[in-house]
Amino acid sequence: MSHAKKHACLSWTVAILTFMCTFKCNKSYYSSFYSFGAFKTKFDLFKYYRKSMTCFCIVSIVLDALIICVCVAGLITMEAFSNMLWITTVEVAILSVFLIILGCIELYELKNYL
Numbered sequence: 001m002s003h004a005k006k007h008a009c010l011s012w013t014v015a016i017l018t019f020m021c022t023f024k025c026n027k028s029y030y031s032s033f034y035s036f037g038a039f040k041t042k043f044d045l046f047k048y049y050r051k052s053m054t055c056f057c058i059v060s061i062v063l064d065a066l067i068i069c070v071c072v073a074g075l076i077t078m079e080a081f082s083n084m085l086w087i088t089t090v091e092v093a094i095l096s097v098f099l100i101i102l103g104c105i106e107l108y109e110l111k112n113y114l
Contacts, residue, residue, distance in 0.1 A: 007038040023056045027106075030113050050110060057110075061103045064096040071096070 010028075017025035033039040071093035078086045106113075 010038045024060070026053070053110060054107060057103050057107050061100050061107075064099045064103070067096045068093050068100075 014025055014028055028039055029041040031039050071089050074089050075086065075093075078089070080086065
């Protein structure tokens with residue numbers, strides 16, 4: 001029995017969240033979350049899946065780098081600690097740096113995950 005049929009509720013939920021929110025929800029298929037069987041998918045075409053996940057991760061990292069560029073450009077024009085927009089911009093930049101670091105770690109470990 002295939003994983004999609006056996007865990008139909010999870011498959012539909014992940015598909016909806018992936019299309020509505022972010023592709024990163026798709027990572028729950030191979031996360032082994034609490035060692036539940038639903039989160040231990042064995043892919044028939046794992047090379048194709050790994051390639052598509054790699055492409056999406058690279059695009060995500062590039063978009064995060066662009067967000068950092070926008071944050072830096074905004075911070076240059078503002079006075080330090082001038083208002084809440086400045087603090088929010090710094091927080092977004094810091095979170096984007098963490099996303100890039102974690103994305104690079106995931107790209108490095110993706111072959112082991114799958």
